[in-house]
Amino acid sequence: MEKFVTHTGSALPLRRSNVDTDQIIPAEYLKRITRHGFEDALFKAWREDPEFVLNKPEYKNATVLVAGPEFGTGSSREHAVWALMDYGFKVVLSSRYADIFRGNSGKAGLLTAEVSQDIIDKIWSLVEKEPNTQITVDLEKKQVTAGDLVAQFQIDDYVRWRLMEGLDDIGLTLRHESKITEFEKSRPSFKPATL
């Protein structure tokens, strides 16, 4: 995984709450067995509408998605994270994320920074007025800067450390392999096996 320390880019204001992962990528596109190439499926149904914010040329190069509360609810599909990343997004800003989506983002390398809805409202207004506003998301300082606005964001400390170091979770876990082996020996015999 690539290290993430800081990112600067323009933003896409997505004024919607409760954006479920079926909207981020419909099930039809989950039949693919690759890990990349999902950019065409991102917000597929909403993109049919020419007025949808993602279709507006002024937001074409946005890399920071600024979304309403409860972003990423529903299905556990990690394809939602891949689609956002394949499209070019590096960061999502929201006041609230669904648990599985946030977990998937941390594993795949998409930064989900949590700020209050008040900050989201301010950034929405700012980038709707000035789409080229550059947003800087500094993971080290846990700080987001947009024009004159400077705000702290929340992120789990362990996830932050992993993202900043670009560490692979499996590698980290395998440092404890002897403990896994030890645990396995103590499992009761009544627990079921599939083979």
Add this chain to the structure above:
Amino acid sequence: MGKTLAEKVWDAHIVHQASGEPDLLFIDLHLVHEVTSPQAFDGLRAANRKVRRPDLTVLTEDHNVPTQDIDKPIADLVSRAQVDALRNNAKEFGLKIFSLGSIDQGIVHVVGPQLGLTQPGMTVVCGDSHTSTHGAFGALAFGIGTSEVEHVLATQTLPLKPFKTMAITVNGKLPQGSTAKDIILAVIAKISTGGGLGYVLEYRGEAIRALSMEGRMTICNMSIEAGARAGMIAPDETTFEYIKGRPHAPVEKDWDDAISYWKTLKTDDDAKFDAEVIIDASTLTPFVTWGTNPGQGVSIDGVVPDPNSFTNPTEKTAAERALVYMDLKAGTKMRDIKVDTVFLGSCTNGRIEDLRVAAAILKGKKVASSVRMMVVPGSAKVAIQAEHEGLPAIFKAAGADWRSAGCSMCLGMNPDKLKPGERAASTSNRNYEGRQGPGGRTHLVSPLVAAATAITGHLSTPDEIK
């Protein structure tokens, strides 16, 4: 201080614990299906890793398989490639797989419990958010993403931050005509789709104790629809009775040891939950959804709400959007909403008990000429049991379509879909925009309401059927 059920199961699975790190938990059972696993197996291959515990892993084909003509090759080539990938991965890594046509094939959350693989006190994961279903047995069960699927395949563990706990106490007795589905839809409407974020929900109280395992699974299944990754119910005699004698249930001394342990799996009297919600079951009428998330629900005796009645501006905007998408007007009586499709099935309501109660209503009746009804058993075994009880004949005589097992119309990734503008009463779990097919409109309902609605053509309860 005592512990909650969730804390007991969590603590019993800690492999490694250190300050500033997530706990590393051992996973007792990993269920795998074709959609969220191919990239995980690719990851293993790229890193030259093996599956650590093939004996704690099981694969089934469910999400994108067709529910008719299953003896023929899958017509959709992209779906076929994905199912083939699962079969090849099973072979390469030495894993048990239930393929289309196998007697044990079915929806992953129906298959685990029916084989007796889901047992109290276990940790169960699957690359599917409805893994919360297995919590009905007092297991800690939750959905994971593909990176986590790879992690479990490689290590049989997951690094996790502890959840908070929420008690959902459902007191009293359910009135006739109301079901487990109505309890959970009422819970979600009460706490909202984000109310359970960060929590494990524990369902308790008289109304929960009175439920069958099927009903309990329906409730735990939809915990994720309240934002909670997991829902749990303490095991009791109903649980033990359900497990006993199933293919993977413990036997002889193991059974006695298991029972002794399982009986300890309940929240201690002096344990403290981080949050508590109380619901009175005796006042619950059948619940149906009017909007595009499962929290947008109302009693079937109610009306489509006016968006202006929401004080929270986010909820108001969401309601406005939902009414446009659903093509509904505020104030419309829910019972006046006409549907053209009824779907009975899914990991929420595709079990034998669900088919039985629907068949009892449809017996000797006809599905309205304006309605197509699709009945999809949750697994091949459920289908066989239904055949044994004569249920398919009842559905077919009523004019419903009887299919083979799979996720079917719950999500639009197999041939069973709504067409744009079509409106369904569905026993599934999600009414999101386009969930059952692009442009399709979904009302979530119980199996009883689904069967009655199929007969009348508009959202109905069985007492309307003469």
